[in-house]
Amino acid sequence: MKYPRSFQNLIDCLKLLPGVGTKTAERYAFAMIEMDNEKLNDFCDAISNVKSKITTCPICGCMQDSNKCMYCDDEKRNKDTLCVVENQKNVFLFENLGVFQPKYHVLGGLISPMDGINPEDLSIDGLIKRIKKEQIKEIILALRPGIEGNTTALYITKLLKDVDVKVTQIAQGVPIGAEMEYLDALTLEMAFENRNQVS
C-alpha cells in the first residue's frame, strides 16, 4: 500500500508493539492523525520520558521513577518477607491484588538453558546476599509454574540450604473456575500431590 512516507514510518513503528499487525497499525495511525497536536505531543513526551525517567531499584530490581523505590522504601511493608518474582510485570500483578504487600525481588527471568539463560544472568546472587544482609525470615517463590520456574525455584532452594530462612512457594493446583477437562495433566497431577486436608 502506498502511504505517504511519514505515515508509513508511523505504521512501521506501531507494528513493533506486541500483537500489532499491519491492519491494526494502520488503524492506530489513522486514529493518531485525527488527534489534536497537544495529545500527540503528550504521546511523544510519554514515550521519551518512559525510558529516561524510569530506572531500576538497585536493591530489588523494581521500576522506579524517583530516587525512592515504591517497595523497598515503603516503611509499611513487612521487612521479614521477600516475594521473589520473574519480572517487573508480576510485581504490578501482585500489587494489584491488594491483599498482600510484601517487599519484592525481581530475578529478571527464569533459568532456561535452552534459551541460554543461566543462573548468573539473573539476580540470584543479589537475592542471596540480600536475604543475609536484611535478615529476611521468609522468601516466597512466586514464579511461573513450568520447567523454567521449577528449575529456578529448585536452584534457589538448594543455594539457601544452609541459610536460616523459610522458603515457600505459591500453591500450584487447579485455578478457580476452571473446567476440569481442559486442564493439562501436569496441573491435575500437582493438584493431587499438593492436596490439603480439610477435616
Added chain:
Amino acid sequence: MKYPRSFQNLIDCLKLLPGVGTKTAERYAFAMIEMDNEKLNDFCDAISNVKSKITTCPICGCMQDSNKCMYCDDEKRNKDTLCVVENQKNVFLFENLGVFQPKYHVLGGLISPMDGINPEDLSIDGLIKRIKKEQIKEIILALRPGIEGNTTALYITKLLKDVDVKVTQIAQGVPIGAEMEYLDALTLEMAFENRNQVS
C-alpha cells in the same frame, strides 16, 4: 494499579488508540520499555512528523507529505474520471486493490443530520466546481452503503442534474463468500433490485 508516574502516563496515552483498553495499553507499555533507545526515538519522531509533515491536497483532499499530490499530480491516471470517497482511509483501500487507478475526491464524511453533518460541512461544493473546471466525464460514487451514503449520493446526483457528467455508483449486492442467511434484509433486497442479466 500503582505504576511509576511516567509509566502510567504512557499507558494513558496508549489508551487513546482505538480499541485499546488498560490491559492492552499495559502490554504495549511494557514492550516499549524493553525497546532500545534508538527505536523509541524513531517512534517519537514518527509521531511528531506525522502531524507536521502530512498535509491535505487542496484539490482532492487526499493526504500528501510533499508538495505533490500522489493522485492529482500523477500523469498516468485517467483525467476524465473521479472516484468520490468518504474519507482518506478508503482512498488507500481502493488503491490497494491495484486494479483501478482513478483520481479521487475526498468528501470528508457523509451527510448525517442526526450527527449534525450537513452538506456544507463536506467537500461537495469543491467537487461540483472541480467537475466543471476539470471537465470530468464520469464520477464514481464509492460511498459506504446505508442511509448516510445513500443520502449523500442522492444529494450529489441532484446537484449534478444539469451538469454534463455521468454519475455512477459502485454496485450494492451480496459480497463474495457471504453466507446468505447472515446477510441483512436490505442487502438482499438491493441484490435483487440490482440484478444483472447474464444471458
